[in-house]
Amino acid sequence: MALNELMDGTLRALPECLAVCYVDMPEELVLTRRSSRAFSQEVLDAVATLASRLLEGRGVAEAWRQAAVAPEEERPGEAILANDDFTCLFLRMEKHDEHALCLIANRGADVAQMRLAGRALGKDIANIL
Template sequence: MSLDKVLGAAQAEIPECVAAGYVDMVSGLLLGIRTVDSHPSEVLDLVAAATGDLFQGRNVVEIEKLFDRSRGIEGRAGHYFNEIVVFSTNLLHIFIRSRKNPDHAAVFVTRASANIGMVLVRSRASMAAAEAAV
């Protein structure tokens, strides 16, 4: 299934989902996006950049290195931050790092009234489908 179709399916399956996107954090590109409203390209570009900052920003990388060092692990053992949930005034933002390609992440945005448990379960399932599509 194409990434666009996967994101459309995610938007339909995740409760109260208003947007679903897939980001390549190395290039900073939004590889796919589905929203209920149209948004200026500047906003969408910032979503991709912000996703990269959340998972691979300088301070996050330093924290991961410190975790490794405190556990006696030499070199990169993997990433500690794989899912990030952000509660904003009216929305719930779910950021999930791909397990198949740690440089990719999905972003799912729902209304704040959505059931967080169902949103997480359905977002995780949608991430597996998105990984398969890329």
Template sequence: MSLDQALQATMSTVPECLASGYVDMDTGMLLGVQTVDSHPQEVLDTLAAATADLFQGQSVTQIEMLFKKIRGQEKDDQHYFQEILVFSEHFLHVFMRTKKYPGHVVCFVCRRSANPGMVLTKARMGLDSVTAAV
């Protein structure tokens, strides 16, 4: 299955999902995207950079290092933050770091009216199939 097909299949199971994307934060590239509407290229180009800022921005990496130090895990190369939910005025954005590729993040955008617990559950259930398509 191609990455776009995997994103589309997972998107169809996530409640009220309007868009999905796959970001390689190491290269800064948006490797795949599926949406129900068309979006300006400028928005899509910015998604990868914004996702990298969420997970790898200077303040975030400092917090991760502090938490690791407190827990005695300073040499651990695992990332502390795995999932981030952002609620905007009209949407629920889910960003999930993949287990197989820690530098990759899958994003889902749903209507704000979607149940956050169900969105997160269904997104987690589809994460491995999306990652397997890379």
């Protein structure tokens, strides 16, 4: 099954989900995305930057490591951000840890359901890459 088909399946399974993005964190680039609504390039660029900052050891991830007195190589595997409009879940890919998934949903979406679907999607993607 192709990457885009897997992402489409996640969109269908999560009614509140508006987009699923596959991000290259070192390059801060959305490699592919599937969405039920249009997002500007600026929003996609911000998603890629946030994934990198939150999961890859710059910005918030570095502060987390210091606060937790965690080893330098230990990085967070997920992060959640919410604003007045959206809830965003960032998940580091297990077998491709320089990549991440970002699920963008309406504010107030069921985060636990997003996490389950995102983790399942990550495993499915890892199996095809």
